[in-house]
Amino acid sequence: MTEQTMSTPAPQQRTATAPGLTxxxxxLSDRAIAWLFIGPTMLLxxxxxxxxxxxxxxxxxxxxxxxQPGREVKWVGTRNYExxxxxxxxxxYLQATAHFVVWTMLLQVILGLGLALLINRGFRxxxxxxxxxxxxxxxxxxxxxxxxxxxxxxxxxxxxxIIDWFAGTGALDMIGAPHLAPWTIVIVDTWMxxxxxxxxxxxxxxxxxxxxxxxxxxxxANALQKFWYITLPRVLPFLMLAVLFRGIENFKMFDMVVELxxxxxxxxxxxxxxxxxxxxxxxxxxxxxxxxxIILFVTVFGLGNIYVKALNRVKS
Amino acid sequence: xxxxxxxxxxxxTTRRRxxxxxxxxxxxxxxxxxxxxxxxxxFSFAAFGWSxxxxxxxxxxxxxxxxxxx
Numbered sequence: 534m535t536e537q538t539m540s541t542p543a544p545q546q547r548t549a550t551a552p553g554l555t556x557x558x559x560x561l562s563d564r565a566i567a568w569l570f571i572g573p574t575m576l577l578x579x580x581x582x583x584x585x586x587x588x589x590x591x592x593x594x595x596x597x598x599x600x601q602p603g604r605e606v607k608w609v610g611t612r613n614y615e616x617x618x619x620x621x622x623x624x625x626y627l628q629a630t631a632h633f634v635v636w637t638m639l640l641q642v643i644l645g646l647g648l649a650l651l652i653n654r655g656f657r658x659x660x661x662x663x664x665x666x667x668x669x670x671x672x673x674x675x676x677x678x679x680x681x682x683x684x685x686x687x688x689x690x691x692x693x694x695i696i697d698w699f700a701g702t703g704a705l706d707m708i709g710a711p712h713l714a715p716w717t718i719v720i721v722d723t724w725m726x727x728x729x730x731x732x733x734x735x736x737x738x739x740x741x742x743x744x745x746x747x748x749x750x751x752x753x754a755n756a757l758q759k760f761w762y763i764t765l766p767r768v769l770p771f772l773m774l775a776v777l778f779r780g781i782e783n784f785k786m787f788d789m790v791v792e793l794x795x796x797x798x799x800x801x802x803x804x805x806x807x808x809x810x811x812x813x814x815x816x817x818x819x820x821x822x823x824x825x826x827i828i829l830f831v832t833v834f835g836l837g838n839i840y841v842k843a844l845n846r847v848k849s
Numbered sequence: 850x851x852x853x854x855x856x857x858x859x860x861x862t863t864r865r866r867x868x869x870x871x872x873x874x875x876x877x878x879x880x881x882x883x884x885x886x887x888x889x890x891x892f893s894f895a896a897f898g899w900s901x902x903x904x905x906x907x908x909x910x911x912x913x914x915x916x917x918x919x
Contacts, residue, residue: 618898627897631889828901832888835881835908838915842878 586830593824600817613824623825626800626808632715633722633790633804634783638776640723645730646772650764652731653738663735670728678792681721682708685793708794711801718790718802722783730775737771738764770847777840781833805829865918873914880907 561569593613597606617623648666652659669677684692687704696705707717741763749759787806790796796803796811803811809829813822884904887896 614901618901621894624894624897627889628891631891634889831901831908832885832904835904835911836885838908838911839878839881842874 589823589826589830592820593827595820597820597823598817599813599819609820613821614828616821617825617828622800623805623808626803626805629715629800629802630784630786630804630806633718633786633802634780636716636719637722637726637783638780640719641727641730641779642772642776644723644727645775646734646768648727648731649734649738649768652735666731667728669725672725674725674789675792677721677725678789681717681724681793685717709798711798714794714798714802718786718793721789721793722786725789726779729779730772733771733775734768737768741767770843773843774840774847777836777843781836781840784833784836785829868917870914870917870919873917874911877907877911877914880904880910883907 594608594610595606596609598604652663652666684690685707687693687706687709692707693705696702705713707713745763746759749763754762785806786804787810790802790804791807794802796807800808805825806829809822809825812818812825881904884900884902884907887893887900887903890896
């Protein structure tokens with residue numbers, strides 16, 4: 534007997550099993566079949582998402598320390614939240630996060646929309662340039678953070694060399710200088726995620742029917758008027774969506790910044806998520822860091838609600 | 850004096866007019882945005898202290914009002 538004939542089931546076997554299974558499924562209601570399919574996913578979701586969330590909420594009201602499992606866990610009420618919201622250090626980390634989020638969003642919107650308008654002109658090598666521009670977005674943030682540390686090297690890095698060539702600044706220590714380090718993470722994130730904004734803007738631009746521009750031409754509208762009254766209102770929902778999505782992602786930013794600056798020099802680039810990790814896994818203040826995680830979670834959840842609302846508006 | 854059967858639809862209409870999703874959702878969204886600004890602004894430490902309460906109120910409010918009729 535050949536291998537092929539062994540692996541293929543006999544025809545009578547196939548006809549015997551199929552009606553059995555169908556018959557059993559036929560006995561179930563549509564609702565039961567739906568639950569049968571959704572059930573495993575729901576269980577998995579509960580186990581890896583909902584349960585840890587509820588557990589973190591509980592821990593945020595305790596003095597639990599994960600490195601001291603035998604220690605008595607005391608209920609401390611809202612003390613962790615009061616300490617967090619009364620700490621000037623935490624306020625500083627959130628301001629560093631705000632600096633990062635606001636500047637990256639601003640630069641990415643300007644550059645992304647500009648690039649999308651340029652690509653949308655449909656010149657001969659547009660698809661080649663689109664592919665080239667999209668490459669940074671496809672890289673891992675950790676890899677991006679690591680190779681930009683080489684680019685920012687004051688002695689050997691190309692960034693310092695280019696700035697020196699244009700402005701004669703000498704060796705520029707971007708990562709080591711406290712007033713420049715916050716801008717390094719802004720530059721790298723802008724380099725990496727502008728293509729994403731460009732892609733969404735491009736989708737918005739491609740959805741504009743050409744007859745609108747033709748009508749504007751007939752009405753003798755100039756380029757600025759066409760942009761202001763046709764292009765911008767049509768692209769704005771897509772842009773809002775991109776800003777909200779990237780804003781939420783940047784609010785949680787961790788990996789790229791850790792690889793690039795590790796929160797330094799001092800704590801000028803220590804974003805909220807980096808400080809959260811430090812408190813949880815270096816200082817082992819599990820209860821305190823759980824409260825911090827809940828504050829960040831509620832903020833992101835709130836922003837997520839706005840995001841979904843914007844998404845529905847774009848859909849409609 | 851009006852009959853109770855006459856007032857019921859009018860009361861329902863008033864309730865529907867008050868509890869419409871759109872304006873309440875906008876208010877909750879505004880509260881969330883205000884809370885996020887309070888959390889990350891560099892001007893007032895007192896505002897930072899109240900930010901989480903505002904975000905929480907906005908988020909819980911959003912979840913509730915998203916169940917209101919259109």
